[in-house]
Amino acid sequence: MRQFCHRTQLGRNTLPLQPRRNALLPKPSRAAMAPEAVFHAGQLEAQRRVGVSHTDAGNYIRPFMPDQHRAFYSSLLNLLYIGGVDDQDRVWASVAVGQPGFITSKNVSHLAIAPHARLPSDPLQLAAGSPLGALGLDLATRRRNKVNGTVASLDGDGGLEVHCEQTVGNCPKYIQTRQVQLDPARLAKLQRGETGAGVLDSSGPLGKEQLDLIRKADTFFLATCGAKQPAAAAAGGPPSGQPHAGCDINHRGGPPGFVECSEDGTTLRWPDYVGNNFFMSFGNLQSNPAAGLLFINFLTGDVLQLTGSAEVLYDDHSMPGAQRAVRFKLASWHYAPAALPILPAPVIQHSPYNPRLLGGSAALTDVQCVAVTQEAQGIKSFHFASPPGFQYAVGQFASFDFEVGVGPHRPEATRILNRTWTLSKHPAAAAKDGTFTISVKRAGVVSSFLHDSLQPGMSLQLRGVGGDFTVQDTGGRPALLLAGGIGITPLRAMFHELVRRRVPTTLLYSVRSPAEAAFLPELTSLAQQASAEAAAAAGGGRTAPAYRVIATASGNGSKGVDGWRSGRITGALVQEAVGSPAGCEVYMCGPVAFMDALEGVLQELGVEPARIHTESFAF
Numbered sequence: 001m002r003q004f005c006h007r008t009q010l011g012r013n014t015l016p017l018q019p020r021r022n023a024l025l026p027k028p029s030r031a032a033m034a035p036e037a038v039f040h041a042g043q044l045e046a047q048r049r050v051g052v053s054h055t056d057a058g059n060y061i062r063p064f065m066p067d068q069h070r071a072f073y074s075s076l077l078n079l080l081y082i083g084g085v086d087d088q089d090r091v092w093a094s095v096a097v098g099q100p101g102f103i104t105s106k107n108v109s110h111l112a113i114a115p116h117a118r119l120p121s122d123p124l125q126l127a128a129g130s131p132l133g134a135l136g137l138d139l140a141t142r143r144r145n146k147v148n149g150t151v152a153s154l155d156g157d158g159g160l161e162v163h164c165e166q167t168v169g170n171c172p173k174y175i176q177t178r179q180v181q182l183d184p185a186r187l188a189k190l191q192r193g194e195t196g197a198g199v200l201d202s203s204g205p206l207g208k209e210q211l212d213l214i215r216k217a218d219t220f221f222l223a224t225c226g227a228k229q230p231a232a233a234a235a236g237g238p239p240s241g242q243p244h245a246g247c248d249i250n251h252r253g254g255p256p257g258f259v260e261c262s263e264d265g266t267t268l269r270w271p272d273y274v275g276n277n278f279f280m281s282f283g284n285l286q287s288n289p290a291a292g293l294l295f296i297n298f299l300t301g302d303v304l305q306l307t308g309s310a311e312v313l314y315d316d317h318s319m320p321g322a323q324r325a326v327r328f329k330l331a332s333w334h335y336a337p338a339a340l341p342i343l344p345a346p347v348i349q350h351s352p353y354n355p356r357l358l359g360g361s362a363a364l365t366d367v368q369c370v371a372v373t374q375e376a377q378g379i380k381s382f383h384f385a386s387p388p389g390f391q392y393a394v395g396q397f398a399s400f401d402f403e404v405g406v407g408p409h410r411p412e413a414t415r416i417l418n419r420t421w422t423l424s425k426h427p428a429a430a431a432k433d434g435t436f437t438i439s440v441k442r443a444g445v446v447s448s449f450l451h452d453s454l455q456p457g458m459s460l461q462l463r464g465v466g467g468d469f470t471v472q473d474t475g476g477r478p479a480l481l482l483a484g485g486i487g488i489t490p491l492r493a494m495f496h497e498l499v500r501r502r503v504p505t506t507l508l509y510s511v512r513s514p515a516e517a518a519f520l521p522e523l524t525s526l527a528q529q530a531s532a533e534a535a536a537a538a539g540g541g542r543t544a545p546a547y548r549v550i551a552t553a554s555g556n557g558s559k560g561v562d563g564w565r566s567g568r569i570t571g572a573l574v575q576e577a578v579g580s581p582a583g584c585e586v587y588m589c590g591p592v593a594f595m596d597a598l599e600g601v602l603q604e605l606g607v608e609p610a611r612i613h614t615e616s617f618a619f
Helices: 041-050 067-076 184-191 208-216 231-236 280-287 427-433 445-453 485-500 520-537 571-578 592-604
Strands: 014-016 079-085 091-097 110-113 131-138 143-154 160-170 200-202 219-225 247-253 267-272 290-296 303-313 324-336 365-376 379-385 397-407 410-422 435-441 459-466 479-484 505-511 547-553 585-589 612-615
Touching: 041 280, 067 131, 067 143, 079 219, 079 247, 079 290, 091 219, 091 303, 110 143, 131 219, 143 247, 208 303, 208 324, 219 280, 247 280, 267 303, 280 303, 365 435, 379 445, 397 445, 410 435, 410 445, 410 485, 427 435, 427 485, 435 445, 435 485, 479 485, 479 571, 479 592, 485 505, 485 520, 485 585, 505 520, 505 571, 520 547, 547 571, 571 592, 585 592, 592 612
Parallel strands: 014 397, 091 290, 131 247, 479 505, 479 585, 505 547, 585 612
Antiparallel strands: 079 091, 079 131, 110 160, 131 143, 143 160, 200 324, 219 247, 219 290, 267 324, 290 303, 303 324, 365 379, 365 459, 379 435, 397 410, 397 459
């Protein structure tokens, strides 16, 4: 077995790839551990080509919609991206539109799109039994969930019901944030079936407007479909126990211009970046090269749909940041100016994962480790010398690239993994001593490499910093911080910042056992000191501490440990700590299940969703 190593002469973070179950996730059942139960043959072949295997896919890919996904579709979205096949077996990517609530779900296997939500001139014409992929994407938060299934029924006004066979939550990488709002007047015209002027359909070369849209794009949507299913199977979904092999649609993003286009637009090429390694789209292309692309001008609502065939270029690493590339051959296209009834939605923040430079140097910054400290059981902090001009905001993360071996069947091949960790030191402290810090829980192959092998004097490759989980202007409201496990890392720096701003703050910190609590003595001491100073400044009039830290352990290890609570963070504990949290600005970070549960608790206690700020570990 190859050992972890660091190739200083190449300036890369190099280690072999050894699939390992993420320790933060519940252990899957034996049935869920069989990849053949989740992925079809084409997807398994695509995974084999790149040297990955998923024994835990059942933790992520389900044959039903979780309640959180159902609520996401039905209450948050005004756009739904869909992929399907027309009566000529051409694959198209499209979009449905409506005010939040135009999508409904009556049970975990059902999704419905309201009538009059489709674009009037949409070339994707569906029929009962047609395979369908749907993607819900909230560009403002980068949250996205997919559902794949078959069309159960349609009505004459374009409404349809979908039988859901496969759902998956996707990571927020490469998504540019936008605030997409609908134009009510144009939406009303769409719902009346009015088609705008200038609609074009062609099987020839693209025109200047279409080429400009592609060449400036930072976002598009890719629809694919696996091997064609027999009609009997398609009408009722795949045979029992068989993986879904129908349509899929997903987001593709990068810096503006990341899609290369030939002069006439008949050939496109784009990079495939590091992702979740499921390769669901690639697996479909392995079985069936038909593909559909959707480009949207988010400033004007122009819609460009392309259909043709796509090929994965597994050994093409020529584009910046690419693990491989995809080449698309155009067969025909549809262009509808201003067809999507949206108000101008410029980019608010480009994804921090986008390659820095396109068509130029993609060089990263080498940063040298200067110290390693053990913070708690399974958690270490790694301190690095800050490069010139290095700055970041409280709550942001640092992004690193690592070179890994593909696997024993391709010992000469390597690929790049990207990992992010919160910058856990307050920026003022980092500026003072010239070092920045990441705090890492041992959870997988890369974090284990850091824990086992990274020593002072060694260097890693820093891609940059990013993230918008930062301290807001509270307008005088107190702050409530909720940390689950390693989610303490951004909240540590936030606690320091809120003390600096003199904002009354309560931290509730949940771990499995006291031994796993990082930074607890530091934060408890800071709370006591800051509370004493606040009381002195108030002339002794304050009856409750301005700053509190309450730690609770869900396991048995807290019994008899002074100052510790037993159990998880509950609504009762929140009320005990802050009274009514409705008046608080809430910052929350931890595992997805932790945040989903507490988000519901907080809303039941009257906290407005806009006052709840969360950071996801899904990156």
